[in-house]
Amino acid sequence: MLELNNSNYFSLEADQHYMSNSQYKDFVECEARAMEKLTGSWKEPPSEALLLGSYVHAWAEGTLDEFKTNNPELFTKKGELYAQYKHADKMIETLAKDPFIMFLLQGEKEKIITAEFAGAVWKAKLDVRNEEGERIVDLKTVRDIRGKHWDKELGCYVSFVEAYGYLRQMALYAELERIYYGHSHFYETYIVAVSKEDPPDKEVIGMDQHRMEEELAEIERRMPRVLEVKSGNAEPKRCENCRYCRETKKVTKVVHYMDLLA
Numbered sequence: 001m002l003e004l005n006n007s008n009y010f011s012l013e014a015d016q017h018y019m020s021n022s023q024y025k026d027f028v029e030c031e032a033r034a035m036e037k038l039t040g041s042w043k044e045p046p047s048e049a050l051l052l053g054s055y056v057h058a059w060a061e062g063t064l065d066e067f068k069t070n071n072p073e074l075f076t077k078k079g080e081l082y083a084q085y086k087h088a089d090k091m092i093e094t095l096a097k098d099p100f101i102m103f104l105l106q107g108e109k110e111k112i113i114t115a116e117f118a119g120a121v122w123k124a125k126l127d128v129r130n131e132e133g134e135r136i137v138d139l140k141t142v143r144d145i146r147g148k149h150w151d152k153e154l155g156c157y158v159s160f161v162e163a164y165g166y167l168r169q170m171a172l173y174a175e176l177e178r179i180y181y182g183h184s185h186f187y188e189t190y191i192v193a194v195s196k197e198d199p200p201d202k203e204v205i206g207m208d209q210h211r212m213e214e215e216l217a218e219i220e221r222r223m224p225r226v227l228e229v230k231s232g233n234a235e236p237k238r239c240e241n242c243r244y245c246r247e248t249k250k251v252t253k254v255v256h257y258m259d260l261l262a
């Protein structure tokens with residue numbers, strides 16, 4: 001098995017060897033796109049939201065100066081931070097002046113773990129792991145913390161936590177952490193969220209064990225198919241909705257207008 005470190009954690013090779021939360025999400029959303037990404041023949045275009053998230057994470061890890069040096073695209077030609085990253089500084093300030101949040105952000109940062117679960121070996125990077133407090137914390141930058149997101153399958157509005165699959169991610173991280181360190185119970189699991197609003201909002205979000213167990217059961221149900229596709233033993237299905245599918249789409253049949261929102 002490939003030994004993981006900070007420089008190869010996000011590499012193609014690491015993704016080919018290991019399963020991860022984001023790779024699992026890729027497979028569930030669009031198998032065709034997931035496979036193209038794994039062979040390196042297709043990449044998600046760089047996103048400003050992702051860079052902003054990394055900026056705030058770098059601060060939490062204590063490596064913001066290094067991050068700025070490695071990402072010159074944060075700066076204008078005059079050497080000033082672009083407005084959105086100046087705003088990221090405001091988000092950081094919001095977190096930094098909250099004693100409860102700063103307490104929760106204490107611990108080991110960006111800890112890489114690997115563990116076997118649901119028929120695969122997974123990799124995960126824990127934003128914060130606090131052994132003494134028996135907790136893991138994930139930092140999320142979001143548009144707004146109390147925004148409503150329509151869930152097509154449930155037919156109701158859900159929070160960003162559900163909409164972006166963060167319950168699944170946290171359940172998975174708690175389980176992988178439990179297996180990796182060999183304890184019998186989950187560590188306490190929290191999301192520290194900070195919004196991009198001006199002024200930024202913030203919240204510490206908790207979740208219940210019952211829902212976490214449901215999320216894990218769902219992963220276990222879906223993993224046989226994911227592994228079949230990943231190993232090349234099943235043909236990947238196209239979702240016909242994502243960016244990759246739109247870029248490579250060929251129309252082969254007529255769609256009834258009633259099916260457009262299905």
Ligand SMILES: [Zn+2]
Nearest residue numbers: 030239242245
């Ligand atoms: Zn697709």
